[in-house]
Amino acid sequence: MAEQNDILEQHINKDYEWGFTTDIDSDTFAKGLNEEVVKALSKKKNEPEWMLEFRLKAYRHWLTMKEPDHWAHLPYPKINFQDISYYSAPKKKTELKSLDEVDPELLKTFEKLGISLEEQKRLSGVQSNIAVDAVFDSVSVKTTFRETLAEKGIIFCSFSEAVLEYPDLIKKYMGTVVPPTDNYYAALNSAVFSDGSFCYIPKGVRCPMELSTYFRINATGTGQFERTLIVADEGAYVSYLEGCTAPQRDENQLHAAIVEIIAHKDAEVKYSTVQNWYPGDKDGKGGIYNFVTKRGICLEDNSKISWTQVETGSAITWKYPSVILKGNNSVGEFYSVALTNNKQEADTGTKMIHIGKNTRSTIISKGISAGFSNNSYRGLVQIRKGASNARNFSQCDSLLMGDQCGAHTFPYIEIKDKSGIVEHEATTSKIGEDQLFYCKQRGIGMEKAIALIVNGYCKEVLNKLPMEFAVEAQKLLAISLEGSVG
Amino acid sequence: MIAEKSHTAQYIIEKISPSAGKVAFMNDTVLSKALLFLEKNGMPSNKYEDYKYCNVDAILKKEFKNIEQKFNQQVSVDAFKIADTYTLVMLNGHFSSTLSDTISEKGLHLSALSNMPELAKTKLGSIANVESDAFIAMNTAFSADGLYIKIDKNTVLSKPIFILHITAALSECFVNSRVLIDLEEGASASIYEEQILIGESKAFTNYLSEKFIGRNAKLNTCLIQSQSQLGYSVNTSQVALQADAHYDNTTITLNGQLVRNNHNVELLGENAQAHLNGLFTANGTSLIDNHTLMDHRVPHCESNELYKGIINHKGIGVFNGKIFVRKDAQKTNAYQSSKNILLSDDATVNAKPQLEIYANDVKCSHGTSTGKIDENAMFYLNARGIGKESAKKMLLSSFAQEVILKIENPELQEKIDQAFTNQI
Numbered sequence: 001m002a003e004q005n006d007i008l009e010q011h012i013n014k015d016y017e018w019g020f021t022t023d024i025d026s027d028t029f030a031k032g033l034n035e036e037v038v039k040a041l042s043k044k045k046n047e048p049e050w051m052l053e054f055r056l057k058a059y060r061h062w063l064t065m066k067e068p069d070h071w072a073h074l075p076y077p078k079i080n081f082q083d084i085s086y087y088s089a090p091k092k093k094t095e096l097k098s099l100d101e102v103d104p105e106l107l108k109t110f111e112k113l114g115i116s117l118e119e120q121k122r123l124s125g126v127q128s129n130i131a132v133d134a135v136f137d138s139v140s141v142k143t144t145f146r147e148t149l150a151e152k153g154i155i156f157c158s159f160s161e162a163v164l165e166y167p168d169l170i171k172k173y174m175g176t177v178v179p180p181t182d183n184y185y186a187a188l189n190s191a192v193f194s195d196g197s198f199c200y201i202p203k204g205v206r207c208p209m210e211l212s213t214y215f216r217i218n219a220t221g222t223g224q225f226e227r228t229l230i231v232a233d234e235g236a237y238v239s240y241l242e243g244c245t246a247p248q249r250d251e252n253q254l255h256a257a258i259v260e261i262i263a264h265k266d267a268e269v270k271y272s273t274v275q276n277w278y279p280g281d282k283d284g285k286g287g288i289y290n291f292v293t294k295r296g297i298c299l300e301d302n303s304k305i306s307w308t309q310v311e312t313g314s315a316i317t318w319k320y321p322s323v324i325l326k327g328n329n330s331v332g333e334f335y336s337v338a339l340t341n342n343k344q345e346a347d348t349g350t351k352m353i354h355i356g357k358n359t360r361s362t363i364i365s366k367g368i369s370a371g372f373s374n375n376s377y378r379g380l381v382q383i384r385k386g387a388s389n390a391r392n393f394s395q396c397d398s399l400l401m402g403d404q405c406g407a408h409t410f411p412y413i414e415i416k417d418k419s420g421i422v423e424h425e426a427t428t429s430k431i432g433e434d435q436l437f438y439c440k441q442r443g444i445g446m447e448k449a450i451a452l453i454v455n456g457y458c459k460e461v462l463n464k465l466p467m468e469f470a471v472e473a474q475k476l477l478a479i480s481l482e483g484s485v486g
Numbered sequence: 487m488i489a490e491k492s493h494t495a496q497y498i499i500e501k502i503s504p505s506a507g508k509v510a511f512m513n514d515t516v517l518s519k520a521l522l523f524l525e526k527n528g529m530p531s532n533k534y535e536d537y538k539y540c541n542v543d544a545i546l547k548k549e550f551k552n553i554e555q556k557f558n559q560q561v562s563v564d565a566f567k568i569a570d571t572y573t574l575v576m577l578n579g580h581f582s583s584t585l586s587d588t589i590s591e592k593g594l595h596l597s598a599l600s601n602m603p604e605l606a607k608t609k610l611g612s613i614a615n616v617e618s619d620a621f622i623a624m625n626t627a628f629s630a631d632g633l634y635i636k637i638d639k640n641t642v643l644s645k646p647i648f649i650l651h652i653t654a655a656l657s658e659c660f661v662n663s664r665v666l667i668d669l670e671e672g673a674s675a676s677i678y679e680e681q682i683l684i685g686e687s688k689a690f691t692n693y694l695s696e697k698f699i700g701r702n703a704k705l706n707t708c709l710i711q712s713q714s715q716l717g718y719s720v721n722t723s724q725v726a727l728q729a730d731a732h733y734d735n736t737t738i739t740l741n742g743q744l745v746r747n748n749h750n751v752e753l754l755g756e757n758a759q760a761h762l763n764g765l766f767t768a769n770g771t772s773l774i775d776n777h778t779l780m781d782h783r784v785p786h787c788e789s790n791e792l793y794k795g796i797i798n799h800k801g802i803g804v805f806n807g808k809i810f811v812r813k814d815a816q817k818t819n820a821y822q823s824s825k826n827i828l829l830s831d832d833a834t835v836n837a838k839p840q841l842e843i844y845a846n847d848v849k850c851s852h853g854t855s856t857g858k859i860d861e862n863a864m865f866y867l868n869a870r871g872i873g874k875e876s877a878k879k880m881l882l883s884s885f886a887q888e889v890i891l892k893i894e895n896p897e898l899q900e901k902i903d904q905a906f907t908n909q910i
Binding site for chain 2: 417
């Protein structure tokens with residue numbers, strides 16, 4: 001027992017590795033939000049008139065909405081939206097032409113995070129072939145491999161650039177999956193989003209490398225509002241990665257992002273996230289509020305969207321990556337590992353909306369709670385009338401470590417078609433004493449045994465991650481779990 | 487001023503209060519709390535998370551516009567009796583001693599709620615919190631009378647008790663009915679209940695039972711709901727179990743336009759066990775909603791839930807079960823399973839199985855599945871010369887057996903099996 005307590009102590013005292021700040025000149029808006037701020041933001045980015053209209057419409061709608069009451073299993077104080085700065089960007093001297101012109105401080109920052117902005121560099125010790133769009137506070141700093149991708153006709157750039165360079169595509173797709181009126185934070189994001197990534201894979205193209213966005217919050221008192229839009233045209237394939245970190249601060253910072261994915265006929269999009277925002281200290285002070293709307297639509301037949309997430313950070317996570325299965329034979333997948341420790345709160349899950357015929361969805365969710373945290377799975381499986389032969393399988397497992405934490409499961413299952421087959425299973429337990437005993441008996445120490453068991457427990461999900469990410473995720477889990485005890 | 491949302495509640499109160507009279511046996515503070523709650527919250531609509539799939543407010547508004555509260559007092563109960571049981575009759579919310587069997591058994595105390603011993607009144611409303619649900623509040627404020635059953639320490643009843651709840655309506659009506667069952671330490675009893683409706687009018691029954699199960703006591707219950715397609719009911723069962731106590735319930739819903747069952751079980755003492763089983767068929771435009779809460783408050787308790795539904799035509803089946811394990815309730819074992827078969831294209835199933843767990847050394851799981859009749863099984867039977875219709879009956883009946891076999895009394899089992907087969 002003493003050993004267990006020691007290990008637990010160590011674990012709880014574990015510091016956040018990415019909590020440093022970068023000392024960099026930045027151009028930050030004064031705190032507060034009103035129509036002028038939205039206009040100034042739009043002007044700053046030289047946006048066309050239609051974009052400003054989109055923002056203002058969203059803003060006016062946001063004003064009419066109420067902050068979601070605490071329907072989620074998340075207690076947190078009311079957010080003062082006037083106490084946030086809605087734009088912060090590293091000061092640019094001139095237009096950047098090559099990497100050499102990027103502020104060396106910035107490069108160092110991303111280097112430190114293991115994200116190389118110099119092409120063909122190593123990431124997490126594995127030979128990397130990933131195109132990265134690095135977002136620092138409100139703006140995209142650098143998108144790598146653009147030329148290589150352009151040869152194949154793939155567009156991968158920051159959202160701001162896309163608005164200027166590919167207005168037709170943006171106009172056609174933006175807001176079609178997550179309309180600005182969707183929910184409170186989606187409306188807020190639509191009004192004040194600062195940057196993000198845009199990706200378009202043309203017909204029949206299989207993207208030759210992993211695309212990735214790396215989000216970094218640096219400035220204090222800001223919120224990060226970015227949007228990602230991924231469009232896979234007929235027969236296209238892309239695997240997309242997202243990573244995020246933030247400095248260690250006592251204040252809570254808001255991150256309200258939107259991710260939209262559109263998959264046309266026979267297209268496949270795989271979206272993986274390793275979310276490691278600053279979770280706050282062990283007393284629950286500081287940390288990021290992560291209120292994200294992620295949704296994909298399988299617009300046409302035989303398309304596939306797959307979400308994989310490893311959630312270890314954020315003080316509060318409120319995130320439901322969803323798939324609308326509109327095309328016949330389309331497939332939606334959701335694989336998630338959510339780990340909460342100390343006073344973290346996570347309320348995460350998915351929505352699978354079956355509309356087309358012969359649609360299939362799989363949900364595998366693994367929750368691990370430790371410390372004083374609460375970890376909830378909340379998901380919806382809906383089979384609409386006419387969605388014949390729809391198939392869903394959901395499995396939600398929770399692992400409890402320590403006796404002060406909570407694990408919850410709130411699935412919603414709505415079936416309106418008799419040919420649908422839906423299965424849902426959930427279990428909650430701690431690490432089995434007999435499993436631990438088995439390992440220890442074979443000379444595996446407590447700590448290693450736990451890592452082994454937890455890794456096995458998460459394997460179904462970790463296996464779905466692209467290799468570079470799987471390495472990072474496994475390391476992250478090992479760090480976050482170091483010393484946790486069943 | 488009456489708020490818009492309490493409109494339905496206000497209407498019902500106006501209509502039923504003259505006939506209900508003053509609820510003399512209820513504590514005054516509880517009464518005023520109940521009325522305040524009703525005024526503030528009204529009847530629950532789908533805006534309330536607990537009634538998300540069961541918009542009772544809208545149903546009441548639509549279907550009960552002319553509540554007149556005219557009842558038929560002349561009924562015969564012989565056809566409903568079950569052999570070798572004590573029959574007790576509740577007629578429109580009142581305990582009818584004339585229709586009931588006269589019972590004299592040592593250790594068994596029966597009376598109308600209005601005549602219950604002064605000492606027992608403290609128990610009334612003690613586990614059915616008027617501020618937790620509008621139907622509990624409504625029942626508490628307007629139950630004209632009800633039934634009180636107490637079984638003394640270490641008494642084992644020689645025969646099961648059968649309570650027949652009759653709503654005999656001559657017009658649209660709203661009936662509040664209430665039962666209190668109190669088992670002292672070591673007592674053991676089987677109590678079966680059936681809800682029926684007599685008359686050609688729509689009737690809404692708001693039934694509330696409070697069950698106290700003392701240390702090492704054992705209560706086995708079964709509720710059969712056969713109110714016909716004119717019946718609308720909300721049935722709340724509040725159960726409190728002390729250490730080593732044992733509670734069994736099987737709820738069979740054969741029909742009813744709206745049936746909402748709230749089954750809330752509190753496990754208050756160690757080693758207590760609760761088992762809830764349910765079987766329902768939803769035909770026509772029925773809405774059958776089973777809502778359970780297993781509240782594990784102490785360590786070493788066990789709970790099981792098994793709910794099965796067959797939904798046909800435009801029926802809607804709902805299952806909402808919550809396993810709630812409090813912080814100190816270590817070594818809890820809790821299982822929950824819900825299975826549904828959809829028979830038609832217009833049928834709907836909404837399921838919301840929930841786990842809310844604050845203790846780490848527990849084993850909890852839930853599973854739910856929904857599908858159609860297994861085609862392979864169907865083919866197997868067809869290949870052996872069994873027609874589509876009878877094969878379907880066979881398969882549905884076997885689906886139901888898992889629940890029906892949980893009923894301990896063979897007479898009752900037979901009766902339910904018959905009724906069930908007729909329904910499908």
